[in-house]
Amino acid sequence: MRYSWLAVLREALRNQSGWQPAWRDAAPRDAYDAVIVGGGGHGLATAYYLAREHGITNVAVLEKGYIGSGNAGRNTTIIRSNYLLPGNEAFYEWSMKLWEGLEQNLNYNAMVSQRGVLNLYHSDAQRDAFARRGNSMRLHGADAELLDAEAVRRMVPYLDFANARFPIRGGLLQRRGGTARHDAVVWGYARAADQHGVDIVQNCEVTGLRIERGRIAGVDTTRGFIRAGKVGIAVAGSSSRLAEMAGMRLPIESHVLQAFVSEAVKPLIDTVVTFGAGHFYISQSDKGSLVFGGDIDGYNSYAQRGSFPAMADVMESAMALMPMLGRLRVLRQWGGIMDMSMDGSPIIDRTPIENLYLNVGWCYGGFKATPASGWCFAWTMAKNEPHRLNAPLRLDRFRDGAMIDEKGAGPQPNLH
Ligand SMILES: Cc1cc2nc3c(=O)[nH]c(=O)nc-3n(C[C@H](O)[C@H](O)[C@H](O)COP(=O)(O)OP(=O)(O)OC[C@H]3O[C@@H](n4cnc5c(N)ncnc54)[C@H](O)[C@@H]3O)c2cc1C
Numbered sequence: 001m002r003y004s005w006l007a008v009l010r011e012a013l014r015n016q017s018g019w020q021p022a023w024r025d026a027a028p029r030d031a032y033d034a035v036i037v038g039g040g041g042h043g044l045a046t047a048y049y050l051a052r053e054h055g056i057t058n059v060a061v062l063e064k065g066y067i068g069s070g071n072a073g074r075n076t077t078i079i080r081s082n083y084l085l086p087g088n089e090a091f092y093e094w095s096m097k098l099w100e101g102l103e104q105n106l107n108y109n110a111m112v113s114q115r116g117v118l119n120l121y122h123s124d125a126q127r128d129a130f131a132r133r134g135n136s137m138r139l140h141g142a143d144a145e146l147l148d149a150e151a152v153r154r155m156v157p158y159l160d161f162a163n164a165r166f167p168i169r170g171g172l173l174q175r176r177g178g179t180a181r182h183d184a185v186v187w188g189y190a191r192a193a194d195q196h197g198v199d200i201v202q203n204c205e206v207t208g209l210r211i212e213r214g215r216i217a218g219v220d221t222t223r224g225f226i227r228a229g230k231v232g233i234a235v236a237g238s239s240s241r242l243a244e245m246a247g248m249r250l251p252i253e254s255h256v257l258q259a260f261v262s263e264a265v266k267p268l269i270d271t272v273v274t275f276g277a278g279h280f281y282i283s284q285s286d287k288g289s290l291v292f293g294g295d296i297d298g299y300n301s302y303a304q305r306g307s308f309p310a311m312a313d314v315m316e317s318a319m320a321l322m323p324m325l326g327r328l329r330v331l332r333q334w335g336g337i338m339d340m341s342m343d344g345s346p347i348i349d350r351t352p353i354e355n356l357y358l359n360v361g362w363c364y365g366g367f368k369a370t371p372a373s374g375w376c377f378a379w380t381m382a383k384n385e386p387h388r389l390n391a392p393l394r395l396d397r398f399r400d401g402a403m404i405d406e407k408g409a410g411p412q413p414n415l416h
Contacts, residue, residue, distance in 0.1 A: 045374020
């Protein structure tokens with residue numbers, strides 16, 4: 001069923017009786033050409049692009065809970081392509097382009113809102129670093145504008161510009177950046193993949209990977225063994241666990257990252273603002289809540305809830321940037337399991353096991369990467385070789401030293 005204004009009108013006239021479920025709740029079959037483990041944004045996008053771009057439709061996405069129950073449904077919804085290094089920027093700019101056509105392609109309202117992403121700078125040195133980053137973005141075809149303090153004040157006048165420790169000197173603005181409704185992205189990809197014949201199997205946990213003579217043969221699940229020609233792992237924070245099933249140890253640490261929403265208020269922030277003197281980002285949802293977050297909790301964990309010190313740190317940053325936030329009540333808070341890589345950049349690659357593929361290491365940037373991640377992972381699985389865009393995001397870069405250390409923080413996930 002296609003969604004359109006005509007369909008809305010038709011259903012309005014017949015008491016909304018004609019809507020169909022957006023996707024089938026499929027039962028697993030015995031065998032597939034390709035199995036994707038993980039029903040988050042990346043897994044579902046991969047299945048969709050495998051079917052749409054490569055004609056591989058005998059595909060199952062296996063999800064241990066319900067789709068979108070992981071980080072895809074827990075993030076702060078920011079999308080942008082404002083990276084510095086070539087290994088990242090070209091990839092994330094491709095993602096931005098896919099976001100721009102996503103709703104038409106999926107025939108689904110993912111509430112993609114290009115309301116701009118503004119990164120504040122607070123010193124001359126930081127301005128120079130942002131100027132360099134902006135130049136790099138422009139060289140890759142992305143948009144970037146370096147704003148002085150007055151221009152920032154015109155956009156967001158309520159920030160604490162004269163903060164004694166962190167005066168706001170200006171910002172790097174990417175107007176094409178913004179937000180998208182995270183659940184809708186999951187549902188949109190699920191629906192579109194299902195329309196191509198992909199089986200989306202929920203409540204189906206992968207408990208083992210079967211390898212025969214150096215080649216993947218299938219997956220053991222809580223709903224029985226499923227034979228598979230190819231297997232792609234896209235389980236974000238659970239990646240180390242899956243890799244362990246195949247005898248691999250990944251250059252990944254799992255950490256908790258928290259997100260917060262306030263009570264709903266009238267329109268206040270019509271862009272995304274990030275603090276340059278601490279790790280803090282904020283936007284406003286369409287329901288009116290302010291949505292914000294900060295750093296990971298900084299200890300290894302597979303839990304989906306965070307600790308008080310990280311919470312206090314986020315609130316402190318909020319108050320330093322926008323003192324009026326102190327009058328708001330926080331409504332909800334939650335955590336997600338972050339797959340932090342050792343250079344802060346992702347991995348989309350083959351593995352030493354034939355026909356077993358890996359999609360991991362998304363750190364803070366996995367939501368915005370969803371379209372390009374699925375697109376490149378599908379390419380890599382279909383052709384058994386990386387696309388030009390994900391060729392630098394290879395697994396063996398940690399052995400060979402070809403790191404993509406965007407922040408220059410070295411192998412310390414807590415600093416990325
Ligand atoms: C609080 C928070 C805020 C964030 N904010 C942003 C942001 O603003 N912008 C941005 O770009 N990124 C952000 N991110 C990062 C982004 O959400 C993730 O990088 C991205 O969602 C990861 O990819 P995914 O959607 O496929 O992961 P997930 O949604 O986590 O999908 C993985 C799925 O695998 C399933 N799974 C795990 N083990 C198994 C198994 N054994 N068998 C079957 N299924 C299994 C899980 O249940 C899960 O549903 C944020 C993350 C968090 C936690």
